[in-house]
Amino acid sequence: xxxxxxxxSVDFYRKIPRDLTEASLSGAGLSIVAALSMMFLFGMELNxxxxxxxxxxxxxxxxxxxxxxxxxxxxxxxALSCEFASVDxxxxxxxxxxxxxxxxxxxxxxxxxxxxxxxxxxxxxxxxLKHDAEDxxxxxxxxxxxxxxxxxxxxxxxxxLVVNFFAPWCYWSNRLKPSWEKAANIIRERYDRESDGRxxxxxxxxxxxxxxxxxxxxxGYPSIRIFRKGSxxxxxxxxxxxxxxxxxxxxxxxxxxxxxxVAPIKLDSQTITSDNSSTKLxxxxxxxxxxxxxxxxxxxVRVKKVPGNLVISARxxxxxxxxxQMNMSHVISSxxxxxxxxxxxxxxxxxxxxxxxxSHDRLNGNSYVTNPRDSTENVTIEHFLQVVKTEVMTRSxxxxxxxxxxxxxxxxHSIHIPVAKFHYEPSPMQVLIxxxxxxxxxxxxxxCAIIGGVFTVAGILDSILHNTMRMVKxxxxxxxx
Numbered sequence: 001x002x003x004x005x006x007x008x009s010v011d012f013y014r015k016i017p018r019d020l021t022e023a024s025l026s027g028a029g030l031s032i033v034a035a036l037s038m039m040f041l042f043g044m045e046l047n048x049x050x051x052x053x054x055x056x057x058x059x060x061x062x063x064x065x066x067x068x069x070x071x072x073x074x075x076x077x078x079a080l081s082c083e084f085a086s087v088d089x090x091x092x093x094x095x096x097x098x099x100x101x102x103x104x105x106x107x108x109x110x111x112x113x114x115x116x117x118x119x120x121x122x123x124x125x126x127x128x129l130k131h132d133a134e135d136x137x138x139x140x141x142x143x144x145x146x147x148x149x150x151x152x153x154x155x156x157x158x159x160x161l162v163v164n165f166f167a168p169w170c171y172w173s174n175r176l177k178p179s180w181e182k183a184a185n186i187i188r189e190r191y192d193r194e195s196d197g198r199x200x201x202x203x204x205x206x207x208x209x210x211x212x213x214x215x216x217x218x219x220g221y222p223s224i225r226i227f228r229k230g231s232x233x234x235x236x237x238x239x240x241x242x243x244x245x246x247x248x249x250x251x252x253x254x255x256x257x258x259x260x261x262v263a264p265i266k267l268d269s270q271t272i273t274s275d276n277s278s279t280k281l282x283x284x285x286x287x288x289x290x291x292x293x294x295x296x297x298x299x300x301v302r303v304k305k306v307p308g309n310l311v312i313s314a315r316x317x318x319x320x321x322x323x324x325q326m327n328m329s330h331v332i333s334s335x336x337x338x339x340x341x342x343x344x345x346x347x348x349x350x351x352x353x354x355x356x357x358x359s360h361d362r363l364n365g366n367s368y369v370t371n372p373r374d375s376t377e378n379v380t381i382e383h384f385l386q387v388v389k390t391e392v393m394t395r396s397x398x399x400x401x402x403x404x405x406x407x408x409x410x411x412x413h414s415i416h417i418p419v420a421k422f423h424y425e426p427s428p429m430q431v432l433i434x435x436x437x438x439x440x441x442x443x444x445x446x447x448c449a450i451i452g453g454v455f456t457v458a459g460i461l462d463s464i465l466h467n468t469m470r471m472v473k474x475x476x477x478x479x480x481x
Contacts, residue, residue, distance in 0.1 A: 026465050034458035041450045049443045053436045061305075061389055061430040069305050069387075069403070069426060074298040074334045075312065076113045077420070079327035081219045082106040082120040082295035083244060086315035089301055091308030097301075099315055104299035110292045113331060120295070129318045130248035132179040142184030144202040148212045151204070160199040160261045161227040162245075165213055167206050170221040170320040176249050183254035191262060198265045199258060216242075217293040219326075220319030226261065249318075298333075305426045313419040323378050326418045329369040330381070335422075336361050337387050337403035359404035368409060368420075378415065383422045384408045389430040 077085065085106060086099040106120040143164065146154065155161055164180050166173035184201035191199050206213035206221065216225065224245040247253055297312060312328070314321050341360070363383065370379045387405040405424075 024466065026469070027462050030458050030462050030465070034454050037458075038451055038454045041454065042447060045443065045446050045450060049438055049440075053438075054433050055436055057432045057434075058429050059432050061428055067305060068302045069337055070300055070302050070339060071310060071424070072300045072334065072336050072340060073310075073332075074296070075420075076109055076294065076296045076331045076333065077312065077328065078109065078111045078113060078294040078331075079329055080295050080312075080314060081217055081293055082108050083217075084220050084314040084316050084319065084321075085295045085297060086313055087297060087299075087301065088311040088313065088315070089303055089308065090311070091304055091306050093304060093306055095304060095308070100301055103301060104297060107296045107298075108292050109294040109296045111294060113294070113296070115296065116292045130250045130253065131175045132182070132250045134175075139178055139181045140185055142181045142186075142188055142201065144200060146202045146204050146212075147209055151202075151209075151212055154200055154202065155227050156229065158197065158200040159229045159265050160258075161229075162199065162201050162258055162261070163225050163227065164203040165206055165216065165218045165221065165223040165225065166203060167221040167320065167322065169207070172318055172320050173222045176222050179249055179251040179254060182251045183258065186251070186255050187258050190259075196267065198267065199262050201258065214293075219293070219314060220316050220321055222319070303424075307423070307425045310422040310424065311419050312421075314417060321417050323415075323417050326378075327370060328379070328381055328418045328420045329367075329371075330420055331367045332363045332365070334361060335363040337405060337424075338389070338401060341400060341402060359406070360402050362405055362407045366409075368411075370411060378413055378418055380412045380414045380416075380418045381420050382410050382412055383420075384410075385422060385424045387424055387426045389427070391430055391432050393432065393434045 087101075087104050089095065089097045089100065107118075108116045108120050110116055144154075146163065151163075164173075164176065166176070168174075180201075180203070187199060187201050191197075193200060204212060206218055226243040226245060228242070245257060247257060301310065303310070312330070314326060337360070368381045370381070385405045385407050387403055390402045390404055392400050392402070
């Protein structure tokens with residue numbers, strides 16, 4: 001059996017009897033300083049251990065969604081009617097998608113960006129509308145020309161008022177004119193204004209009656225509007241809610257449309273019968289016209305990850321637009337690339353990287369305003385966006401994918417119809433941010449090094465200080481070494 005004395009012989013930390021040690025004031029001071037130093041360095045080491053450190057690198061984008069990119073947007077156009085507002089996408093590979101409606105919603109808004117009703121449904125319109133054949137057949141003026149004063153009077157007098165808002169320079173207005181006048185003559189013969197008085201076919205020249213056309217939010221020519229007397233009169237300035245006609249424009253189609261409007265109205269009372277509610281909106285041909293001249297467009301589109309354009313414009317296959325009167329001013333509520341990041345995920349990102357997430361919505365809240373009346377006609381508003389993907393990886397899983405972008409905007413004068421254009425250019429590279437793992441054993445090693453190092457340095461300083469003081473005392477007493 002090993003004796004206790006032999007075990008004690010391997011003691012590396014042999015004790016000196018307390019009676020043989022001597023406490024000093026300088027030693028006490030160094031001990032206090034050493035203890036505070038240990039606590040300070042331990043706190044710094046603990047903070048470093050708890051702080052997340054990352055490594056940033058730039059690599060080729062090899063993500064699973066490398067082919068497509070989602071663009072979310074919410075924009076308000078106070079001077080663009082939902083009736084003609086179109087969201088188009090094109091890219092350098094030849095993709096050209098016009099008037100995207102499946103993932104886009106439109107809401108009519110007033111000039112103060114306030115919504116004025118439920119969602120606006122554009123409906124499906126034929127790419128080519130039927131017109132009468134172009135010939136030299138003579139036709140008389142069957143429709144009544146209206147101005148600002150007569151318009152208000154007849155809307156309150158006739159149960160049905162069908163108006164062609166046109167422009168003489170417009171190709172489509174000139175194509176409609178023969179069939180419109182022929183249809184007006186037929187309706188006048190069948191439903192005399194004096195003896196019958198249930199319907200009036202009229203027209204308004206928007207180059208002369210600018211205020212009247214603006215009041216009815218006419219932006220494309222020709223626009224056929226249907227006004228109904230009675231229940232559709234709103235309190236604000238006596239204006240009427242009304243419908244737009246989008247059907248064929250040949251004489252037979254126009255006459256049928258007008259006769260369908262007259263049919264529910266009794267000749268003696270000139271009031272619309274109850275069954276009119278089922279015939280008021282005939283699918284595809286008549287839809288409610290916008291009650292205001294603005295439009296809020298929101299939704300998303302998926303595009304290929306190549307340079308391309310997202311364009312908001314006024315578009316129609318059978319209408320013309322006056323470029324000098326088009327105003328593409330807009331306010332961007334949100335515009336972002338990639339999947340929408342939830343607030344919880346964003347807060348987790350802020351813990352890792354406080355500076356991340358500042359550029360994924362660079363355009364949010366910005367306004368871009370022009371006014372055609374102030375010598376700024378035919379102005380296209382362009383936004384040039386350079387998009388970079390950022391991927392954040394923790395030690396165990398991928399936390400988030402975020403797309404950040406830079407934005408530069410400008411106003412460009414053009415001879416074409418003004419648009420709002422967003423030119424995006426995705427980068428083929430991505431920023432990869434990874435969390436650096438930290439070992440707990442490394443933390444313990446550093447703590448031991450701090451304690452041992454401070455203790456040793458303090459001992460050396462105490463020895464130097466003690467010996468220095470002894471030498472000083474010996475010199476003062478005149479002793480020699």
